[in-house]
Structures are given as structure tokens and as C-alpha cells.
Amino acid sequence: MAHTYYDFFAGGGMVSFGLGADWTCLFANDIDAKKAESYRANHHGGAELLLKDVAQVSVEDLPGTPDLIWASFPCQDLSLAGKGAGLAGKRSGMFKPFWKLVRQLHADGRGPKIIALENVYGAITSNGGRDFATLAAAFSGLGYRFGAVVVDAVHFLPQSRPRFFMIGIRSDQRLPAGLCADGPAPLWHPPALREGQRLLSKSAAARWLWWDLAAPLKRNIGLADLIEEQPGSVTWHSAAETQYLLDLMSDVNLAKVRAAQSCGRRIVGTIYRRTRTDAAGVKRQRAEVRFDDIAGCLRTPAGGSSRQTIMVVDGKRIRSRLLSTREAAALMGLPDSYVLPARYNAAYKLAGDGVAVPVVRHLAEQIFEPVLRRNRLSLVA
Known part of the structure; x- marks a missing residue:
């Protein structure tokens, strides 16, 4: 019944x-x-x-x-x-x-x-x-x-x-x-x-x-398993855009990138941009990365600040881009057959609010x- x-x-x-x-x-x-x-x-x-x-x-x-x-x-x-x-x-x-x-x-x-x-x-x-x-x-x-x-x-x-x-x-x-x-x-x-x-x-x-x-x-799937090589809703950043993110990182976060490069395999991390106060008391935008194979909590993309960026490190090669809408849906456990809105922010908001x-x-x-x-x-x- x-x-x-x-x-x-x-x-x-x-x-x-x-x-x-x-x-x-x-x-x-x-x-x-x-x-x-x-x-x-x-x-x-x-x-x-x-x-x-x-x-x-x-x-x-x-x-x-x-x-x-x-x-x-x-x-x-x-x-x-x-x-x-x-x-x-x-x-x-x-x-x-x-x-x-x-x-x-x-x-x-x-x-x-x-x-x-x-x-x-x-x-x-x-x-x-x-x-x-x-x-x-x-x-x-x-x-x-x-x-x-x-x-x-x-x-x-x-x-x-x-x-x-x-x-x-x-x-x-x-x-x-x-x-x-x-x-x-x-x-x-x-x-x-x-x-x-x-x-x-x-x-x-x-x-x-x-x-x-x-x-x-025990969970048997990691963030790297969900990442699309050719996403339909976003494009990979240019080398200059990826370098800009690296330039926003503190020494601690850059050390995480270097450690990922030395692993000998592809590593996927997520980046959030945050405002931090430096040693001189000046507020600066920073890019903070995590390589624990777990995405941060999906949120409503108001103003763009809550949209997650991924960084894929494979030896010397470093790439970055926004998390795709299909990846966001997968992070909520939705099937590939789930029909997402065509507009990026609408699809990301749908996932983040779900x-x-x-x-x-x-x-x-x-x-x-x-x-x-x-x-x-x-x-x-």
C-alpha cells in the first residue's frame, strides 16, 4: 500500500x-x-x-x-x-x-x-x-x-x-x-x-x-567521482584566471596546493573566496581551498559569493572553474535524469535550497x- x-x-x-x-x-x-x-x-x-x-x-x-x-x-x-x-x-x-x-x-x-x-x-x-x-x-x-x-x-x-x-x-x-x-x-x-x-x-x-x-x-563516493571533464553549464578558467585564484591564497593555502601536486594523482578541491584581515589589520580577499574530497555546503548564490569554485590538481597542471549545475545536483543526490533550469544561478539556487x-x-x-x-x-x- x-x-x-x-x-x-x-x-x-x-x-x-x-x-x-x-x-x-x-x-x-x-x-x-x-x-x-x-x-x-x-x-x-x-x-x-x-x-x-x-x-x-x-x-x-x-x-x-x-x-x-x-x-x-x-x-x-x-x-x-x-x-x-x-x-x-x-x-x-x-x-x-x-x-x-x-x-x-x-x-x-x-x-x-x-x-x-x-x-x-x-x-x-x-x-x-x-x-x-x-x-x-x-x-x-x-x-x-x-x-x-x-x-x-x-x-x-x-x-x-x-x-x-x-x-x-x-x-x-x-x-x-x-x-x-x-x-x-x-x-x-x-x-x-x-x-x-x-x-x-x-x-x-x-x-x-x-x-x-x-x-x-560508509560512504563510497567522493567529490572527485562527481566532477565532469566537459561540463555543459560552465567553462574551465583560463590560465590567467586560475593564477589569479592562486595569487589570492595565503601561504597556508598555497602549501595545500603544493601538497596536492606531490600526490602523484588527480586531486579535486573546492575554493571559497572570503574577506580576511591580514597581519597589518587590512581586510583582503582571500581564496581558501580544501582538498578533503568533500564539497562545502551548497548555498543560495546571492551575489555570486557562495558559488563554489573547484580546483583540479594533476601534477604540475592546475585547473579551476565554477562547480557545474549537474555536479551541484549530484551533491544533493539527485539522479542524472533530473531536469535542471537552464540558467546557472537558478539551477544552483534550486540545489542549494533543497x-x-x-x-x-x-x-x-x-x-x-x-x-x-x-x-x-x-x-x-
Whole structure:
């Protein structure tokens, strides 16, 4: 039997690739027209997608009763790089009208069995943990038992991308044995999350669960495995452009390049440009490189500063260019068949704003599907 779900703040519909063929999307929503085009291009026309501000969506727009509601609500005001507005901010504040719909579904007798929220790591510490407590209170107020984990996509893909997931189970649903532990696990519950849990209200803490996820298999793919020799969306830099990047490097970063040259094999690194203060107190632009076969976290390419540059070192030969859009998609776990926007920034933004596909699959395998199977067996019995 297929499982059903709603996908709020759906973007290009990456969640569906993680959930897989056993899941049917009853309803999806986003406000971004360009992302909606990608959603429709990759979901057979996307008849279930409503392009509309979530604050303008009504409960009458929502069909059926979903097993799962997934919501990757906007992260900008919760990000460590943001201005600290938190859930009171204009963008991350979209959680409030979304949750209003969830409450209305419950009042209508159609509350989902499972709710999963996804956001940046900063959601745990935003506003001194008060935003985390607000999310917890939302789950507790509807009677959900809930817990949270931090999952880094680097366990599955060569991209450093820690993300926060809060997952709640409706109070009438039975939990399979082994789904929860008596306390936190270091792999999934970092110190900030453990501290946030300690600060919850008494009523929220009473409903808290420590999700006990299995450790993922060892990742068998590196950044170098994803690099295209002849990318379609970008071109290799000229020798002068590559030299310019090298000239922006400090002695420490140049030493990394020299070490890569001495390895006797092709080495792929990533470069970010950052402003650093030198020994004389002068702010200078620097190019910082890493050769750990892992890409930095993909971000929205606002102003171009967050677009990653790759450097390929093969002996004396050094080349550089922007990360291609297809490489960005691969770093999110999307298949080669995924249709990307033609414009570079649109495609990069789509990837940077998305959710890593194998992380969704891991949560589905470890939590969503066991809960749904356990309760369907209960109905049969």
C-alpha cells in the first residue's frame, strides 16, 4: 500500500526522490515560480503542486488525509549567517501560517500521522533556543510525541551539509520497538540539541523522544567521482584566471596546493573566496581551498559569493572553474535524469535550497515507514 504525504515549501520536489516509489504526493506547495517549473518538469506535470503563498493556502486546498507532512520551511532568518530574526522574521516566519494549516487539519479530523520539519543547524540555537522551544511547543500542543536529530549529508554524499530535523508522531500511533533510545546518541544529537532539549517546557519535555537511527553505511563516493571533464553549464578558467585564484591564497593555502601536486594523482578541491584581515589589520580577499574530497555546503548564490569554485590538481597542471549545475545536483543526490533550469544561478539556487535525497531516504527507512507499517499491522490485527 502506498504511503501519502504533503510537501510544503517543496522547491524542486527533492523530497519525493528520497521517499521513493512507495510514496504518493497528495499536495505540494511553493511560492517560487522558477522552482515550480522544475517541480513540474520532474513530476509528470506536477498537478498536485499549488503555486501560492502558504499564508494564502486554505485547508480546503488540502486533499485527503496524509500519512506524512514534510515541511522544509525557509531557513534565512534561522541561519547562523542570517540576522537573527528567527521565527519572527519575514521568511522563516512562514512556519506560522504553515502550522495554522496543520492545526486546521487536526480540527477537521485529518491530522497527519507523522510531521517532519527540516531546517538549518542554526534553528536549534536561534534566539537563545527560544525558536527551538517554539517548534517543540507546536508539536506538544497538538499531542504529538516528537524528537529531533541533526543529520549531515556527508554521511551519504561528499558534501558537508548538517541539517536539523524535528519529527513528530501522532499520539494514537504505536511506536515500533527499537525506534527510540533512553538518551541521546552522539552521531545524531550534538551538544546544542541536547542543551535545547534540556530547556524545553515540562509539557513538551514529557513528549520528547530520542530517535535511535542506525548508523549509515560508509560512504563510497567522493567529490572527485562527481566532477565532469566537459561540463555543459560552465567553462574551465583560463590560465590567467586560475593564477589569479592562486595569487589570492595565503601561504597556508598555497602549501595545500603544493601538497596536492606531490600526490602523484588527480586531486579535486573546492575554493571559497572570503574577506580576511591580514597581519597589518587590512581586510583582503582571500581564496581558501580544501582538498578533503568533500564539497562545502551548497548555498543560495546571492551575489555570486557562495558559488563554489573547484580546483583540479594533476601534477604540475592546475585547473579551476565554477562547480557545474549537474555536479551541484549530484551533491544533493539527485539522479542524472533530473531536469535542471537552464540558467546557472537558478539551477544552483534550486540545489542549494533543497534537501539531500539520501538523508530523506534514511529518515523514511528508519522512522516514517516503520511507524506506518507498525500501525497498519495493528489495524489488520
